[in-house]
Amino acid sequence: MRKVSADLSQDWHAEQVKAAVRMRGAKLSQLGIAHGYEASTIYKVWTRPWPELERIIATFLELKPQDIWPSRYDRAGRPKRQRSNGKRMVNDRLRQKSKAA
Template identity: 35%
Template sequence: MSRGKRRPRWDRHAIRAAVHRAGSTLSAVAREAGLEGSACRVALNRRHPAGEAALAQFLNVSPQILWPGRYPSKPASPSGSNQESTSAPSPIGEAL
């Protein structure tokens, strides 16, 4: 196993710290996205798709990277399935 470039582990404290290092607050990020001021704070503790999307956009990462447990990777579909043509490409694959 190689010790290449490691991805940062995102927990609620790391997300909050990254927002603050970028010179903003959770409430400001939410309001700039047109959401209620508490939306991003809620997203740190439980599922809130709009708050998650606002934070991910502000931090320039996908929600799947910030919350891999909330966005499990899709299992491979059986061969011959027509579902592949209708699903969007996963942004996680780009990071690998």
């Protein structure tokens, strides 16, 4: 098992997480299914923060999610809020355009 690094900005590489799960006798897809998700859903953890999926993986590895993804959590272990790429950003761009006009 990988030791938790003192460098809190260094998230584990996806292959390190997958290897750790395999070394404990499971596959990520099996973890997702066991918790009521589609087999492929758990892989979304690589592309965006998803605290519930992170918790499932970390619990299986007997770690905390912030041990694996320190960039996604604050010092108290709470998930950091991420700015969405949805409507708010579109509205921000529209406001900037209207101010420029």
